[in-house]
Amino acid sequence: xxxxxxxxxxxxxxxxxxxxxxxxxxxxxxxxxxxxxxxxxxxxxxxxxxxxxxxxxxxxxxxxxxxxxxxxxxxxxxxxxxxxxxxxxxxxxxxxxxxxxxxxxxxxxxxxxxxxxxxxxxxxxxxxxxxxxxxxxxxxxxxxxxxxxxxxxxxxxxxxxxx
Amino acid sequence: xxxxxxxxxxxxxxxxxxxxxxxxxxxxxxxxxxxxxxxxxxxxxxxxxxxxxxxxxxxxxxxxxxxxxxxxxxxxxxxxxxxxxxxxxxxxxxxxxxxxxxxxxxxxxxxxxxxxxxxxxxxxxxxxxxxxxxxxxxxxxxxxxxxxxxxxxxxxxxxxxxxxxxxxxxxxxxxxxxxxxxxxxxxxxxxxxxxxxxxxxxxxxxxxxxxxxxxxxxxxxxxxxxxxxxxxxxxxxxxxxxxxxxxxxxxxxxxxxxxxxxxxxxxxxxxxxxxxxxxxxxxxxxxxxxxxxxxxxxxxxxxxxxxxxxxxxxxxxxxxxxxxxxxxxxxxx
Numbered sequence: 239x240x241x242x243x244x245x246x247x248x249x250x251x252x253x254x255x256x257x258x259x260x261x262x263x264x265x266x267x268x269x270x271x272x273x274x275x276x277x278x279x280x281x282x283x284x285x286x287x288x289x290x291x292x293x294x295x296x297x298x299x300x301x302x303x304x305x306x307x308x309x310x311x312x313x314x315x316x317x318x319x320x321x322x323x324x325x326x327x328x329x330x331x332x333x334x335x336x337x338x339x340x341x342x343x344x345x346x347x348x349x350x351x352x353x354x355x356x357x358x359x360x361x362x363x364x365x366x367x368x369x370x371x372x373x374x375x376x377x378x379x380x381x382x383x384x385x386x387x388x389x390x391x392x393x394x395x396x397x398x399x400x401x
Numbered sequence: 402x403x404x405x406x407x408x409x410x411x412x413x414x415x416x417x418x419x420x421x422x423x424x425x426x427x428x429x430x431x432x433x434x435x436x437x438x439x440x441x442x443x444x445x446x447x448x449x450x451x452x453x454x455x456x457x458x459x460x461x462x463x464x465x466x467x468x469x470x471x472x473x474x475x476x477x478x479x480x481x482x483x484x485x486x487x488x489x490x491x492x493x494x495x496x497x498x499x500x501x502x503x504x505x506x507x508x509x510x511x512x513x514x515x516x517x518x519x520x521x522x523x524x525x526x527x528x529x530x531x532x533x534x535x536x537x538x539x540x541x542x543x544x545x546x547x548x549x550x551x552x553x554x555x556x557x558x559x560x561x562x563x564x565x566x567x568x569x570x571x572x573x574x575x576x577x578x579x580x581x582x583x584x585x586x587x588x589x590x591x592x593x594x595x596x597x598x599x600x601x602x603x604x605x606x607x608x609x610x611x612x613x614x615x616x617x618x619x620x621x622x623x624x625x626x627x628x629x630x631x632x633x634x635x636x637x638x639x640x641x642x643x644x645x646x647x648x649x650x651x652x653x654x655x656x657x658x659x660x661x662x663x664x665x666x667x668x669x670x671x672x673x674x675x676x677x678x679x680x681x682x683x684x685x686x687x688x689x690x691x692x693x694x695x696x697x698x699x700x701x702x703x704x705x706x707x708x709x710x711x712x713x714x715x716x717x718x719x720x721x722x723x724x725x726x727x728x729x730x731x732x733x734x
């Protein structure tokens with residue numbers, strides 16, 4: 239028997255028809271065509287599949303889509319209006335905070351949440367609370383620099399910069 | 402690639418409904434945050450419940466201050482408990498243990514009840530192509546004792562099983578005499594966490610005293626005496642996002658350089674979260690000194706079972722104990 243689930247994805251209503259075992263990651267990519275969220279390890283170890291669930295960062299590979307019934311999901315596609323870039327995305331470009339780019343959507347989603355959590359107070363704190371996102375290209379110094387940069391913008395312009 | 406494991410996803414209407422559903426079906430299991438359960442079911446495919454009963458929507462969330470402690474509802478997440486004002490102010494060992502575990506993403510998903518009930522597991526248990534695993538298949542042997550052991554237990558271990566209990570939180574909780582609140586078909590009961598886990602012996606498949614269908618609904622955490630200082634120290638191969646090689650939770654009351662109260666538990670080295678009662682007995686009444694800390698450490702890591710690859714943990718665990726006691730005593734005096 240199919241389970242019908244109603245959720246919001248990137249501020250739009252969505253309905254999914256599920257067997258039960260489908261992960262949120264597979265539902266996003268295969269059923270909804272949102273391929274910005276990446277499948278890295280698919281086992282909760284790498285962070286490439288990070289999305290926001292009700293504003294909190296989670297791993298979509300270890301979340302059942304059925305568990306998202308009635309909840310709000312934000313993926314990298316939903317961070318900025320069409321054609322625009324979110325301040326964290328702009329900072330990643332400015333700081334060359336990626337090489338192959340595969341982990342980048344997860345890094346960016348995690349960074350957006352980290353700033354919201356108020357955990358970008360120092361490079362040490364950024365490194366600790368970004369540790370769930372692995373980068374095999376080892377772009378870590380530039381990722382930290384990009385986040386530090388946005389944290390500085392938030393500090394100097396207040397909390398209304400959309401971060 | 403094998404087909405995706407099939408299971409029925411069920412949403413119970415109440416705690417009683419959830420308990421009845423799982424109690425009445427030997428193939429059913431609870432699903433909380435999913436961070437180890439779904440990993441083992443969907444990814445490793447080493448356990449195969451036919452029904453997963455989603456308890457995350459039940460009214461089992463939040464932290465309540467009671468007259469003598471905290472009552473933490475089982476579906477409270479690790480991040481939520483770490484942010485609790487009482488935990489932040491009065492139980493630094495709990496907060497530090499929580500924040501040293503997993504990553505923020507996982508801590509936003511993983512629940513306190515689920516953390517208690519994460520499987521005691523090692524890489525051989527998680528690999529279904531390995532035949533010898535007494536935990537998966539009682540009587541089949543243990544591949545780890547002659548394999549590549551490093552992340553394994555040395556206390557409460559034997560040739561039957563050396564998988565370690567991976568929780569950081571539970572190390573702090575056993576030190577605090579936390580109590581699990583259980584709901585079964587027969588009603589409510591309470592079990593101290595120090596009696597909740599079973600040292601594996603020759604049945605490593607049985608990890609806790611829970612009966613099938615029994616549900617952890619809350620954890621009671623007693624507060625520490627006024628003036629207690631505490632900390633959690635985790636030693637690991639990476640600076641963050643890694644399981645413990647060794648860890649220790651300690652709480653001390655120190656008056657005029659004499660220890661008046663002591664709690665100590667070890668992680669990363671036990672088949673269960675390891676409370677060090679004998680070490681506590683050595684510490685109480687002793688002067689704050691490296692000699693007393695070292696004597697406590699020797700007692701805490703008494704009679705280890707090591708295999709090739711885990712011998713180093715004996716001395717590392719002792720030094721971890723000494724270090725955490727030094728840190729706490731420095732803050733306490």
